Amino acid sequence: MADLTGRSMEPPAAAWPPCGFPADWSMEPLWIPGYPADSAMCFQTHVPSSSSGGQLQQVQHAAAIAPNLAIQEEEDEEDNDEEEEEAQYKMEMEIHDPIQVFTEATHEFKVDIDMRDMKIHRYPASIKRLKGSYTAPATVAIGPYHHGKDRLKPAEKVKHVAANHCIMESGRSVQEMYAAVASVAGEARGLYDKDMVAGIGDDDFLPMMFYDACFLVQYMLTCTSGGSEMDPSLRSYFDGNDSDIFHDIMLLENQLPWLVVKTVMEFRPVPLEEFITYLKDGLQDRKLTEKKSPILDDSYEPPHLLGLLRFYIVGRGNTKRNLLPQTESMSFSVSxxxxxxxxxxxxxxxxxxxxxxxxxxxxxxxxxxxxxxxxxxxxxxxxxxxxxxxxxxxxxxxxxxxxxxxxxxxxxxxxxxxxxxxxxxxxxxxxxxxxxxxxxxxxxxxxxxxxxxxxxxxxxxxxxxxxxxxxxxxRRTQTKLHAFVYKNLRIIVTVFSAVGVLAGIFGSLMSLRRRS
Incomplete structure (x- = not known):
């Protein structure tokens, strides 16, 4: 897989196992599902021989390679010198060839603009004037922008539990599931603000993507019939914190690229039609007794969960603007x-x-x-x-x-x-x-x-x-007439009432006169 710049986006060699074990070790389970990737709850499956013969072979092997160490060190020093010279040359080229720097910056800017619809954005200035409760998560961090904040750390343990159940319910191996997420993590990283992820290494970023995706998938299942057989303790947590979790996963800065969520859903499917139907009328207290599931648009690729729900809540329709007669002026506000x-x-x-x-x-x-x-x-x-x-x-x-x-x-x-x-x-x-x-x-x-x-x-x-x-x-004449009636309605009603009273009095007088 390659990104827009043509660079390889295959997961780094260190993507698995996430505990720092050598890559040539056995691919038996090296990580206990439900625990953090850097946890000590890891175990090796390649066990050295405990016999004295095995120990002797190791000593003999070490002695055999000792004479070559000096030669290897000299070669390493030469390689380092060459790398330093190459780095110095590149730096000088950048100094003496600013056009190359400008070209690279222009290309990077264009890539960012082209990927604008799929990016995980920061809040625009026009929104930042609102209270923090509309923009900052209160319970759970999804993605790197709010990751590690003290008030959100309790939910990290729940993510481990959600990952454990997600793996078990999928019926697939943890290695297979984790490797699938790692395979798209490079592309996912490119969708975040570069400054926000610059200091986050793959050893932290890949497990973050995995845990957060498992958490979201398990929560989404609680909104559908797919969560009926969920572990009672995990279901109890989701139900007890439902409004806070839903608030947090709908924040612009608290999103996970949909390609990561979709990858986990390939192992643990979520009935999306049912999930969207459950949330589609969420802006109203009045609910329809018979809900009509939306027809999923296969041509739409959402950037994240917020974008997915917005697409179906907004609705589609024939909204082409009609050509109206030209007016001398127009107000863009009316009370x-x-x-x-x-x-x-x-x-x-x-x-x-x-x-x-x-x-x-x-x-x-x-x-x-x-x-x-x-x-x-x-x-x-x-x-x-x-x-x-x-x-x-x-x-x-x-x-x-x-x-x-x-x-x-x-x-x-x-x-x-x-x-x-x-x-x-x-x-x-x-x-x-x-x-x-x-x-x-x-x-x-x-x-x-x-x-x-x-x-x-x-x-x-x-x-x-x-x-x-x-x-x-x-309707200039009609609207002026209506405005006059609206502004003077009380006076008009009073006048008509007075006229009605006078008419009644006059009628009574005329009746009396006829009798006389």
Whole structure:
């Protein structure tokens, strides 16, 4: 296997055994599943002879090679001198040939850009203004970015247990499974930020990939029927920490390349349709009694678990922007009060797919903005933020791509546009756009949405702004009439009430006059 630069990506010779044993030792189990790769719980299977004859042969062998040691040392010194001269020559070439340095840097930059969709990204600046609870893991580190932090170390022991059960349930050997992960680890390393993995050697990186993938696969199984026969103690841990684990594995910086997860799944399969179905309606408290499993798109290769779930939660559809009449100007923001004034109401649709958003005309004087409803708590808020961060990192120009590429950002910005006060949040609850009573308070929801105003404008958001402006222009007279009625409704009601009272009084007087 080779990377984009043509370099070999075969696992290093030290990839197995992970305990530092010589490569020519027996391939019998050298590592006890469920324990760290550098643990002392290793054992050798090649046992030297304990007889005196065997010891004598070893002594004789040592004596036989002694005369050659001096010659070998001289050859080693010559080799070292040649290596130093070569390194010095390369350094001088770099100093005297800057074009080569620039060319290499340009090539490396292009490779990074070309692999942008598959990278494990760091948080963009527009997201970093949020609280740490939306961006940092609280229970488990997946991948190298948060690996080794003290608060996350207790979960490392659970990873060993998960690896042990994953191996046993697969019915395959630990060597075969570990070697498979090691074979893709070189490619996986290239998907992380180079500065973050520069100081991590293969002796640490390969076991990290293996343990983290086993942990994720075992957790995914708990969300499906495949986890029904899981070890009770491990299942108890996953169930007891479900919300925290789910929060952590949905963080942008806490991802594992999907090719590593997929490699372990080849040994311990996970019913992905069932797993995605379980999580697809996770943004809403209201669940359908009969869930329809999504049809997996074989053409889509996810970069990681967050990208996989985002793909199916966003949904696909015919979202090509309609050509609307040109207007003199257009506002990229409108308040809920302004919408109400011109006769546009807010409506919660019946789908869980975020892409189903837009403006629909209803009768002559009215229209509605339809959005997928949201049950907002800390976990779902974090989930949405990290999917939006993923969009920002992988889509440099939201207006140059289809709506699907920036749907989450558009969805969040529409909510942010509609709220300026806690009363606006309450109005969204009244309209059933925000659902549930056990999530964020009105103040917390307001703080969350207003903190997202640094997100770039998604194409769905811009399309809806265009549709609002087009509605306003095409129905200028009607919208002005509706705005007048909306602003003066109380006065109009009062006047009509007064007119009704006067009419009643006048009618009574006329009746009395006729009788007289």
């Amino acid at each position: 809920a009060i302004e919408l109400a004034e011109i006769g546009i109401t807010l409506t919660a649709n019946k789908t869980s797919e975020l892409i189903k958003m837009g403006v629909k005309n209803k009768r002559v004087l009215f229209a509605e903005i339809s959005l997928s409803p949201l049950s907002l708590d800390h976990a779902r808020a974090s989930w949405l933020v990290n999917m939006a961060a993923f969009e920002v990192c992988t889509t440099p120009n939201f207006q140059a791509v289809d709506d699907e590429e920036s749907v989450v950002s558009s969805y969040l910005l529409l909510f942010a546009m509609l709220v300026d006060r806690e009363e606006d949040v309450h109005e969204l609850r009244r309209k059933r756009l925000l659902q549930g009573g056990g999530g964020l308070t009105n103040k917390e929801a307001l703080d969350f949405f207003t903190s997202l105003q640094g997100l770039p404008l998604g194409s769905s958001y811009i399309r809806i702004m265009e549709e609002i402006e087009n509605y306003r222009v095409k």
